[in-house]
């Protein structure tokens with residue numbers, strides 16, 4: 227691959243939505259055990275919005291201008307000295323962690339240096355647009371089902387199940403024999419979520435919805451309640467979900483689509499012993515040896531191909547138009563994942 231002297235990079239000059247700049251920057255060189263990757267596509271995730279706002283704990287730029295972007299797919303452009311021979315130039319790869327991204331040197335640019343040991347080859351029959359979604363959404367699906375350890379045949383509640391991650395969770399649950407109760411905020415999404423693999427679907431936005439759901443879940447589970455829940459909405463959502471969760475069950479709050487706070491009732495904790503827990507991909511993956519991290523991503527890529535972790539449909543935009551793409555990211559009812567190509 228011909229490597230130019232400079233590249234296109236989308237920089238931010240400060241936190242906030244109005245501080246983007248498209249710049250030409252030098253292409254870096256890979257050091258010992260490192261690989262230069264030509265990034266081709268990157269998905270936009272809710273975590274990118276938190277990065278832009280400066281509130282994502284996984285993004286602490288050393289200074290400005292900085293480059294955002296925590297995930298992406300690319301091609302090996304150049305192997306640095308001391309690489310093992312596991313990868314070849316031209317090979318398509320994803321990373322278990324684009325480590326420089328956390329410091330403000332992320333995937334919203336054309337070339338990025340990665341540690342060779344962090345890179346995983348992409349199978350030939352998986353598109354760049356699918357492969358670029360292999361880290362941030364699928365890994366928590368696997369991790370949270372491991373944490374909940376629901377026995378086969380039990381129900382798990384997934385809130386905002388129409389999200390890209392939620393849809394993967396619905397399919398993955400089927401794969402491991404767990405039943406799902408999906409919730410959403412729009413009635414028109416109910417039939418769509420049944421088609422996406424949910425066993426039961428509820429609109430859940432009010433106390434009345436919460437009571438109706440708890441009554442039906444009680445019927446479905448012989449009075450026991452759902453084994454546990456995964457919530458990405460926060461705010462009042464865990465409180466609305468809790469009456470449907472079994473005594474002693476857990477609600478994993480892994481996102482904050484509504485607000486950063488969580489409303490809770492001591493009765494759920496004290497008398498029903500329902501636990502609120504968190505899940506964050508970064509420490510969960512990092513706690514494992516690097517070989518296990520690579521195996522996890524290889525497994526995800528395979529499960530994506532098999533439709534067990536279906537990649538979201540994509541809306542491809544030019545890299546340079548990231549500011550407009552970020553505005554569209556917040557639209558209610560957006561169906562496709564925005565990916566940036568360039």
Ligand SMILES: NC(=O)c1ccc[n+]([C@@H]2O[C@H](COP(=O)([O-])OP(=O)(O)OC[C@H]3O[C@@H](n4cnc5c(N)ncnc54)[C@H](OP(=O)(O)O)[C@@H]3O)[C@@H](O)[C@H]2O)c1
Nearest residue numbers: 272362388389390391458480481483484505506507558559
């Ligand atoms: N903890 C972790 O390690 C981790 C890792 C990855 C992702 N996440 C979290 O997972 C969540 C999903 O990510 P994604 O990329 O799959 O998202 P996505 O595809 O952009 O979907 C967002 C979903 O959230 C729904 N939503 C937005 N605001 C809502 C609200 N106030 N009340 C109810 N529903 C609301 C949307 O519903 P409509 O269709 O009605 O608009 C949509 O279905 C995010 O919260 C993200 O931060 C966490």
